[in-house]
Amino acid sequence: MLDRIEFLLSEAFVSLGRNKWMTFAAVTTCAMALLLLGGLGFAYMKIDQFAQSLPSKFEISVFFRDKVPADDAKRVVAETLKMQGVDSVRFLPKDVQWEVLKKEQPELTQGIPNPLPDSMRIRLKDLAAAPNVAKELAKKPEIGGENVKYLAKEQELLTTALGAVRLLGLALGGLMLITSGVLIYNAIRLTVVARRREHRIMHLVGANQATIALPLLLEGFVQGLLGGLIAFFAFWGSFAVVRALMISTLQVGGTEVFPITSSLFGFVAAGGVYGLICSLLAVRGKTLKGAIG
């Protein structure tokens, strides 16, 4: 048994060695495809997670004009609560905020009168309602357009960025995947041609179909596997770089842990299975009928 495995392996590795450049091209494109699909997929997932977490944080801040009577302010709060898409409204009187600030930064606030306006924080149930709510509030004489702040622009940008990442990843990754598939397929076909003498001898002396086909499948499998392995290390590297960038420029993401086991397994398994599929397609029907005479 072990002897047989050794023979099949040596047959496969002879071919991998023979088609060095072909193997190299197949492996690297396969790695790039996996990196693009896997790495960008991972990035997309992370950004999406971040976006998902935004709506709960997502608030509209509204500042009242100076000298709005407390009763009027309370009326506006009540009206806001009734607007479509509004989840909750918190009224923040300027005196209360000033007290908080004075406690936090005693030196800065010492000896000056309270410059803060009354304000309120609106939490939305539905992000899509934000523009409408903002427009309604801006119309109110107690508030005014410039005093309504919300993150619509940022939100939009994020959505666009996500779409672009997904599109880019899928398009580029798909292209690479097809290319690497063709390369693996070609490498196997070249092997079939290069080893037709050996295959003929195998048919001649009564070797099993498996003895002829398995080294070929193994060759494609190993190419995919190597591609997956390289993709994994490249992914690990780019993960570290992106994390360092995010920490230094945005002060976020420091807690992200690289998922070693799952990404290693994911990349290698995806590569191996893909290589196997490509070689299966290349071998199908080819070695099965060999003239011997």
Added chain:
Amino acid sequence: MSMAKAENGPPHLAFDRVEVYYSALVAGLKGVSLSIERGEFVFLCGQTGSGKSTLLKLITREVRETKGQVSLLGRDLGQLPDREIPYLRRQMGIVPQDYGLLPNKKVWENVAYAMRAVNRSKREVRAKVPQILEQVNIMHRADAFPYELSGGEQQRVAIARALINDPPLLIADEPTGNLDPTHSAEIMALLSRLNEQGTTIIVATHDIPIVQRLQQRVVELEFGTIVGDTAAGETWSPNISSAEYTTFEEKETDYQFDGEEFEIYLEEPSPEAAAEETGEPTHEEETPRA
């Protein structure tokens, strides 16, 4: 020894009104009935295109009969499922006309590789390869590459490889096709010796002098039918004029790959090999070893 075996059980090979049509118009065989006993030595003779190779390919199941029945030791080969073919071929040794040696492997590696391909362990290979090489008298060239060998030596390596499964049946298509008379005689002596040890031997050939000298059974084919069957020990002379046997060009029988053209990938034979094949001087005497 060989004849005693023939007394019991079905014949080694039986052809019963076998027809092979490659297409509606191209016939390989047109109704051949033939029985070959275990331990027999049979020459298949006939002009080019008479159906000799077709008959051999029926035995190796490269070709399936269109009509009739081919059986090996009573077993209908036409009914054999494709996945059984490897096991069928382990019951016979096949010597292809072009030797089919792997050019980048040494003599012993050629035999060893074939053994490894049929799941023999390295240990078995170590034990058996020298034994087989001795048997065909090529042990002294075990470390040579095929291109370093004469045609006759290459043929012996091809026979050695055919012996790895200890086959009770040996099939050779034109084993002396590319050899000079001296080397032809050597190969025939080797085949005769194997036959004396009990192996059934079937040889397709054009080599009339060799056939006449060996005085074995001769089955003569013409246009896909049997036109003569001369028993061993009787003197055979061809039904057709001997000129027709010899005045033809050997046709190229390189490996066909599913009909696809891979010619551009074929390696050129090394100049040494080409030179050796076109008749190297030999100092050996024609000494068929018995």
